[in-house]
Amino acid sequence: MKPSIETISIIGAGALGSAYGGLLYDMDMRSVSFVAGGNRFERLRKEGVIVNGKLYFIPVVLPEDPSAPVDLIIVAVKHHHLDDAIRDMRNRVGAETNIISVMNGIESEERIGAVYGIEKVLYAVSVGIDALREGNNVNYTNQGKIFFGETRNAFLTDRVERIQVLFDKAGIIYETPPDMMRIMWWKFMINVGINQASAVLRAPFLVFQTSGEARNLMESAMWEVIRLSEKAQVNLTEEDIRRFNEILPDLNPQGKTSMLQDVEAGRKTEVEMFAGKVIALGIKYNVPTPVNQRLFELIKKIEAKY
DSSP: OOOOOOOEEEEOOSHHHHHHHHHHHHHOTTTEEEEOOHHHHHHHHHHOEEETTEEEOOOEEOTTOOSOOOSEEEEOOOGGGHHHHHHHTGGGOOTTOEEEEOOSSSOHHHHHHHHHOGGGEEEEEEESOOOEEETTEEEOSOOOEEEEEOSBOSSOOHHHHHHHHHHHHHTOOEEOOSBHHHHHHHHHHHIIIIIHHHHHHTOOHHHHHHOHHHHHHHHHHHHHHHHHHHHTTOOOOHHHHHHHHHHGGGSOTTOOOHHHHHHHHTOOOSTTTTHHHHHHHHHHHTOOOHHHHHHHHHHHHHHHTO
């Protein structure tokens, strides 16, 4: 195995970036830094991030900083900030750098790989974390799990094993499944359902834990992803919805999806990456997607009122 991963850069200091940054900093304060420019650079340097009540002054590096590349980059930004993130990580990418994206959706790996080489990118999704962010304050009661790996993981590659060792040291819960593409679509299905339904209903997890009507809306959007997955030869099933419903009761009842947090804060949502992607795939595969079409329209109306 190659030398262990010693240096990590995180692009994005939102809920996920801060949560994982805190865990890595607790492991070794010299190992991790944020990459940020402009006002974000100054704000992170002066205010730090507060994770579950603990203040962290994680080092912040400007995108143009000429210091050495890092061993691992974790991308944790919103869909509409990905192009900026790809640009900002330029000086942190070296010959031995690996990149994982814990972003929502099923596109970020290909977009990052198109610039830096897909051989540097591992597939990853974060499932089940119930982090709430207000300003620089992030709180979570359930860390959830990062699923990551190569497209197929019948055997573990050297770079997967190195990241597993790092996550074990940092206390980051993970799993490396045999088929990462199926997991990517599973997480996409989850987000299309609960993120969008929560944004339209203004509903925390409690509503989905207790209301059959809310779950019906969520699941109707998920079923459109299942039907698309059959055309894409990923083949999600009703069992994949049940699998998420087994996770749902463990989420903080007062917790909120990232899209609901965006709506409440008056921020642009990721609806183009969720319903927008479903609608586009529906056109590609000639599969009707009326639920996601309606959710798209409703969320765009919400955004228009900001």
